[in-house]
Amino acid sequence: MNHKGLLIIVSGPSGAGKGTICKELLQRDPSILVSVSATTRQPRNGEQDGISYHFLTRDRFENMIQNNGFLEHACVYNNYYGTPKDFVVEQISSGKNVLLEIDIQGALQVKNKYPEGVFVFILPPSMKTLKTRIEGRGSETPESLKMRLSSAVSEIELIKNYDYFIVNDTVNHATDILQAIITAEKCRVNADIKEIVRRFKEETNVKTID
Amino acid sequence: MNHKGLLIIVSGPSGAGKGTICKELLQRDPSILVSVSATTRQPRNGEQDGISYHFLTRDRFENMIQNNGFLEHACVYNNYYGTPKDFVVEQISSGKNVLLEIDIQGALQVKNKYPEGVFVFILPPSMKTLKTRIEGRGSETPESLKMRLSSAVSEIELIKNYDYFIVNDTVNHATDILQAIITAEKCRVNADIKEIVRRFKEETNVKTID
Numbered sequence: 001m002n003h004k005g006l007l008i009i010v011s012g013p014s015g016a017g018k019g020t021i022c023k024e025l026l027q028r029d030p031s032i033l034v035s036v037s038a039t040t041r042q043p044r045n046g047e048q049d050g051i052s053y054h055f056l057t058r059d060r061f062e063n064m065i066q067n068n069g070f071l072e073h074a075c076v077y078n079n080y081y082g083t084p085k086d087f088v089v090e091q092i093s094s095g096k097n098v099l100l101e102i103d104i105q106g107a108l109q110v111k112n113k114y115p116e117g118v119f120v121f122i123l124p125p126s127m128k129t130l131k132t133r134i135e136g137r138g139s140e141t142p143e144s145l146k147m148r149l150s151s152a153v154s155e156i157e158l159i160k161n162y163d164y165f166i167v168n169d170t171v172n173h174a175t176d177i178l179q180a181i182i183t184a185e186k187c188r189v190n191a192d193i194k195e196i197v198r199r200f201k202e203e204t205n206v207k208t209i210d
Numbered sequence: 211m212n213h214k215g216l217l218i219i220v221s222g223p224s225g226a227g228k229g230t231i232c233k234e235l236l237q238r239d240p241s242i243l244v245s246v247s248a249t250t251r252q253p254r255n256g257e258q259d260g261i262s263y264h265f266l267t268r269d270r271f272e273n274m275i276q277n278n279g280f281l282e283h284a285c286v287y288n289n290y291y292g293t294p295k296d297f298v299v300e301q302i303s304s305g306k307n308v309l310l311e312i313d314i315q316g317a318l319q320v321k322n323k324y325p326e327g328v329f330v331f332i333l334p335p336s337m338k339t340l341k342t343r344i345e346g347r348g349s350e351t352p353e354s355l356k357m358r359l360s361s362a363v364s365e366i367e368l369i370k371n372y373d374y375f376i377v378n379d380t381v382n383h384a385t386d387i388l389q390a391i392i393t394a395e396k397c398r399v400n401a402d403i404k405e406i407v408r409r410f411k412e413e414t415n416v417k418t419i420d
Binding site: 121123126127128149150153156157159160162163164165166176177179180181183184185187188189193196197200201203204 | 331333336337338359360363366367369370372373374375376386387389390391393394395397398399403406407410411413414
């Protein structure tokens with residue numbers, strides 16, 4: 001198994017179910033860490049700094065942007081949101097796996113800064129299911145529902161930038177596949193393998209096989 | 211899930227345990243097909259044509275080599291051995307997964323002809339274990355054992371040509387990982403994904419979401 005941890009990016013259109021799958025994954029495998037986002041928006045009732053979000057001032061946030069301190073960031077309704085880079089890089093270097101549940105625009109930014117991440121796209125089983133799921137939330141007007149669905153279709157085209165796709169038919173099955181992807185990726189032949197080859201050669205040289 | 215099947219190449223040094231892992235995999239998942247090798251050597255007692263091997267004449271075999279009919283082939287003690295290409299290509303096109311258990315030289319030939327295969331390298335937990343396993347077969351002289359171990363070390367360097375590596379600590383665990391790799395590879399974003407994107411777009415256009 002490789003020494004470095006994985007950065008697993010789970011992404012997909014709104015309503016595809018990425019949140020539910022990530023929650024199930026973390027319940028099954030508590031060794032996986034979640035990156036806490038930073039934001040400049042005000043904390044809401046019950047939100048804790050460092051747990052719900054890292055609450056930062058606008059100055060601090062913009063300073064971090066300048067210093068390449070985010071894997072991705074966006075400005076929504078005049079508030080910044082972003083994924084601080086240091087935490088992710090430190091945990092991965094120490095062999096931990098880090099999960100990032102993120103929208104598609106954010107995922108594409110992460111891909112630019114950390115292309116060795118494992119990029120997983122969650123697909124709904126069909127557009128019909130996606131429609132039913134978004135309607136079920138009860139928070140959309142007919143107009144905004146239409147917009148969400150049409151943007152989902154354009155977003156699905158961006159799947160070509162990802163490594164894997166999972167059709168979210170049931171949460172259990174989709175999480176099984178996500179776990180299989182993580183298991184497989186830990187066994188990818190990559191730069192780390194040099195260490196393993198070195199170990200075998202060393203073992204031979206020091207004559208432990210005689 | 212992708213429509214095309216996978217060609218899974220399981221390879222590694224002699225004594226690493228690739229045969230045992232493949233046997234366990236086929237028992238767990240009978241939907242995986244095994245490619246039957248062709249050979250020019252004489253059938254031994256109980257061997258059946260088309261099951262143990264495809265027994266071919268030397269002329270026929272050399273003709274197939276000329277016509278690029280093998281994914282790989284080798285000549286050992288003046289007998290040819292090879293993996294016929296047609297069977298593998300047909301099964302994969304029809305969505306079946308095909309397993310190829312093969313030595314490292316053969317795997318590298320397959321890689322040239324079918325680079326989209328899934329190349330898995332089986333490693334022993336240590337050189338000491340490898341030594342114990344080869345000794346356990348009772349078929350080696352001290353000289354040939356030494357040669358096998360030293361060739362295993364050179365072979366391990368060829369791991370860089372593979373996609374995945376599995377440390378064969380126990381057959382069960384190694385087979386779990388091999389199954390996870392197959393599950394993950396079925397969800398790889400590749401050319402097939404275009405079909406999925408097309409389906410979603412079509413579903414939207416035909417207004418099933420209205």
